[in-house]
Amino acid sequence: MAHHTNYNLDQKFDFTAAAKKAIFIVGGIGALLLFIGILLPVLGVGADHAVHHGETGTHDAFHWTQRLFANLWINNVYFIGIGIIGVFFFAIQYAAQAGWSAGLLRVMISFGYWLPVGAIIMIVSFFIVNHDIFHWTHSYIFDANSPEFDRIINNKGNYFYWPMEKGSFPIFYIVRMFAFLGLWIFFFFKLKNLSFQEDLNGGVGYWYTIRKWAAIFLVVFAVTSSISAWDWVMSIDTHWFSTLFGWYVFSSWFVAGLSAMTLVAIFLRERGYLLMVNENHIHDMGKFIFAFSIFWTYLWFSQFLLIYYANIPEESIYFVERLRSDIYSPILFLNIGLNFVLPFFVLMTRDAKRHTIFLKVVCSFIIFGHWVDFFLMVQPGTIGQNGGIGFMEIGMFLVFASAVAFVVLTGLSKNLLVAKNNPMLEESYHHHI
C-alpha cells in the first residue's frame, strides 16, 4: 500500500501546566479524602465495633494507623508493579522482535520512571509498616519458650532471617527487596539509555544490543517477579501458601500496566502526539488487555477452585477470611466483575477495541479493579474485620495514582516520543489488522 504520511518523529511531549494542574487536583482530592479517612477514627467516629470485635489476645486493640499502613503497602506494591510492567512490556517487544509496537515503545519504558521513586517509598514504608503488616516480623513467634511460639512460621523463618538468628533482623528478606528493586531499576536505566542513544546515533546495532539486554532482563524478571510476590504479598498470610501466587500477582500487574499504557497512548493521541499510532495499534493493545484479563481470571480461579475443592482447613482459611466476611465478600465479587466480566464482554468485539471510548472506560475500571485485587490480597490478612474500602483507601489510591501519573508523564516529556531510529518503525506504520 503506497500511502505514506510523513510523521513528525522529533516531537516531544509538552507536559503543560494545565495537565499538571489536573493531576495535582486529583492528588489534592485524594489527600483530602485521606485526611478525612484519618480524621474520622482519630475523632472516634465509627470506632465502636473495632475494639470489641477486633482480634483479641496478643494483639493490641486496633489502631487506625494499621489501616493507614495497610493502604500504604497496597499502593506501594501495586504501583511498583505497574512501573516494572512498563519495562517488561518494552523488553518483550524486543525479545519477540515485534514491529507493530515500535511507535509505543517510549510510552512503555516511561512507566519505569516510577521505579526509583517507588523503590524509595517502598523501602522506607517497609520499616514503618513491618509489625502491622507482616506477622512474621514479631520475634516472639520464634521463641520456643514463648506461649506465642509458632512452629509453622518458625520452620519458614530462615526464608526471612537467614543468616541471622530467627526473630532478629530479617536480613535475607531486606537484601532480596534491595536486590530486586535494584535490578529492576538497573535494567530500566540500561534499556532506556540504549534506546535514547539510538535516537542520537542510529543504526541497527542498538536494536540488537537492546534485544540482548531485554532477554537478560526477562530471565531476571521471571524469577524476581515471582519471588517478590511471595515476599511482599504472600508472606502477609504467613501460614498460608499458594504455588501459583507469583504468576497471579504478575498477571494482575500486567493487566493494570497494559491498561495504563493504553490510556497514556490514547491521551497522547487525543492531544496531537504519536500520530503514527492509529486504531490498529490501539486494537492490539486492546487484544492484550482482553487476553490477559482472561489469563488473570484463569489464575485467580485455578487458585480458588483447588482450595475450594480440596477443602483443607489451612488452605481454605484464606478464602474463608474473604468470603465469610460482610466487608470483603462483596468486594471479592466486585473484583471478578471489574476484572473479568467487564473486559470480557465489553472488549469482545472488534469495534470495541478500535474505538477509544470503550477502551478508556474499560482501562479506567481495570486500573481500579486490579487495585481492588491487591486490596483483597493485603487487607483481610492484616487488619481483618477493621478494613474496608472507605475514605482512606480511595484517598491513598488517588494520591499514589496522581504521583505515578506525574512522574511518568514528566519522564515521558524528557525525550523524543518516538524512537525515531528504530528499525521497526516502517513496519509499525504499515501495521494493519
Next chain:
Amino acid sequence: MERDKNFVLGIYDDEDVLLSAVTKVRESGVKIHEVYSPYPVHGLEHNLGYRRSRLPIAAFLFGLLGTTLALTMQFYMMKYDWPLNIGGKDHAPIPNFIPVTFELTVLLAAFGMVAVFLISSNLKPWAQPRLFDLRSTDDKHVMAIDLVYNSAIERDRIVEVLKSSGASEINNKTFE
C-alpha cells in the same frame, strides 16, 4: 448466455499490480466475480470491498449454546438425576461446574465456527472446485469477471479495462 458460466479472466503476475488493478477495475464500473491467488494477499479483501466476516457472531452463538448445554447437563445430573455427597458440598457446587462449562463452551464455539465456515464456503468433501486457471495454484493471480453479470458493459471494454490495469494476459473461460 447463462449467469455464472461465462467469464473473462485477467491474469496478473505481481500482487502489487493486482491490488491496484482491483481498485481500478472496480472504479471503472466492472464488477469482479472473484480473485484467485496462490497465497493470501494482504489488503485484497479490503480492495475488493468485501464486508467483514460474520463468523465471530456464529462463534459467539455456538459458544453460548455450549455454556447452556454444559450447565444444564451438570445441574440435571448432579442435582436431580443422581445427587451425590462429595466432600460435604452442595449438590450443585457452581465453582466445580466452571471447568466443564468452559471446555464445552470452547469446544462448541470452535466446532460450530469450523462447521459454519465449511458450509458457507461450500467446502463439502464431495464438492468439485471450479478452477479458472490452474496457474492460480502456482504463481499467477487470476481475476474472474462474469460476462452476464456485466452485460451492461461490452466485452471489448472489459478487456480494455483489464489490459490497462496491468493484466499480463486475458483469457476466456466457460463452464459447462
